[in-house]
Amino acid sequence: MPDDLRVGVIGVGMMGADHAERLVTRIAGARLVAVSDPDTGRAxxxxxxxxxxxSIGNPLDLVGDDEVDAVLIASPGFVHEQQVLACIDHGKYALCEKPLTMxxxxxxxxxxxxxxxxxxxxQVGFMRRFDPEYAQMKSILDGGSLGRTLVVHNIHRNKTVPDTFTSEMIVRDSLVHEVDVCRWLFGEEIVEITVLAPTPSALATEGVLDPQIAVFRMAGGGIATTEVFVTNQVGYEVRCEAVAEKGNATIGLGQSVFVRTDGHYGGEIPDDFRFRFGRAYDLEVQSWVDASRRSEVVGPTTWDGxxxxxxxEAGLESLASGTPVKVTLADRAAARPVHSSPAVN
Known part of the structure; x- marks a missing residue:
């Protein structure tokens, strides 16, 4: 494809609008040509x-438009299946923000x-794979100098979230990032998940279980832990430590200038994800554009999604029961139905 990739964006809330500006101002080889959102005024x-x-009213009309080569989907997860399937039907490359579907x-x-x-x-929008710090950690672990990876510890904290953010969304919309990170870092599937909820923060919305602690058991025997705390009041903090046989690697310790003055020291913690992962989003979208122009798909696949x-889904069962739940995936070579079931302790 010698010319610029003509991109349409579906969903122009905070994430979609950010992607639209990114495509116009920071991405080479792409041209934003259309947007669509149920809020037609906002679009x-x-x-x-x-x-x-x-501005195109119906997102499926945007997908089918002859002047749109590829689609960036930033709409709510409950409409992703219809929109992604439409892209496949029309033979158009798409970058779909997580989750792939609900x-x-x-x-x-x-x-x-x-x-x-x-x-x-x-391509599924697990952008942490494109973050320079995560990418360097992955390279170090795959290089073998630290030996076999044994344990991964994750911290995922938001300053605040909307009052509509539920306990289930903490699993499906927040923890999902660490699910992909751990599958990627270990290079294997998660076979069991436990999600526990300590006493909720008094600052969380009434009835919401926040924070939550998740424990993953990997296919090769490794363990991963994740704390998700979406109303921690401090700022947006994402950290990851991989513990291996001969050492460990840690990322997310802070990217701002560290200042000492007047008896105090420290740096800034951003309010939201756009500062911490802005570069990762740029690299992700640029990689998607470049691959689409070559008629290829790189990065997280539909299987990863x-x-x-x-x-x-198994994590939600565990959150409700407080017990470990096994994860059973379809046969990758012969797509059989998927189910999850209580783990045997």
């Missing part, structure tokens, strides 16, 4: 900010649709 307002961008069964249908199409079209959905 129209965004479209007029940039030259040559149309449950394992629908994610598996997307995997099967790609298989039926005979080629991949979808499906596996994450299956783990989170």
């Amino acid at each position: 129209a307002e965004l479209a007029v900010r940039f030259d040559g961008v149309r 449950d394992a069964a629908s994610s598996l249908r997307v995997v099967e649709a790609e298989e039926a199409a005979g080629r991949p079209f979808i 499906y596996a994450a959905s299956a783990v989170c």
Whole structure:
């Protein structure tokens, strides 16, 4: 594809609007040509900010538009399946923000649709794989100098979230990042998950179990732990430590200038993810654009999205029961139905 990739963005809330600006101002080889959102006024307002961008009311019309080569999907997860399947039907490459879909069964249908199409079209938006710190950690672990990876510890904290953010969303929309990170760092699947909820913070929305602690058991015997705390009041903090046989590697200790003055020391903690992972999003979208122009898919696949959905689905069962739940995936070579079941202690 010698010309710029003509991209349409579906969903122009905070994430979609951020991607639209990214495509216009920081991504090479791409041209934003259309946006779509159920809030047509918001979509129209965004479209007029940039030259040559149309607002299209129906997102499926955007997918089918002849002047749209590829689609960036930043809509709510409950509409992802329909929109992603439309991209596959039209033979258009798509970058779909996580989650791929809201449950394992629908994610598996997307995997099967790609298989039926005979080629991949979808990259899933697990952008931490593109973050320079995470990428360096992955390179160190894969290099073998530290020996076998044994344990991974994750911290995932938000300053605040909207009052509509539920206990289940902490698993499906927040923890899902660590699900993908751990599958990627270990290079294997998660076979069991336990999600525990200590006494909730008094500052969390009434009825919401926040924070939560998740424990993953990996196929090779490794263990991963994750603390997710979405109303910690401090700022947006994401850290990861990998413990191996001959050493350990830690990321997310802070990227701002460390200052000592007047008897105090420290740096700044950002309020949200756009500062911490802005570079990762830039690298992710640029990689997707470059690959789409080559008629390829790189980065997290529909299988990665499906596996994450299956783990989170089992995690919701564990959150409700307080017990470990096994994760059973479809046969990757012959897509069979997926299910999860209580683990045997």
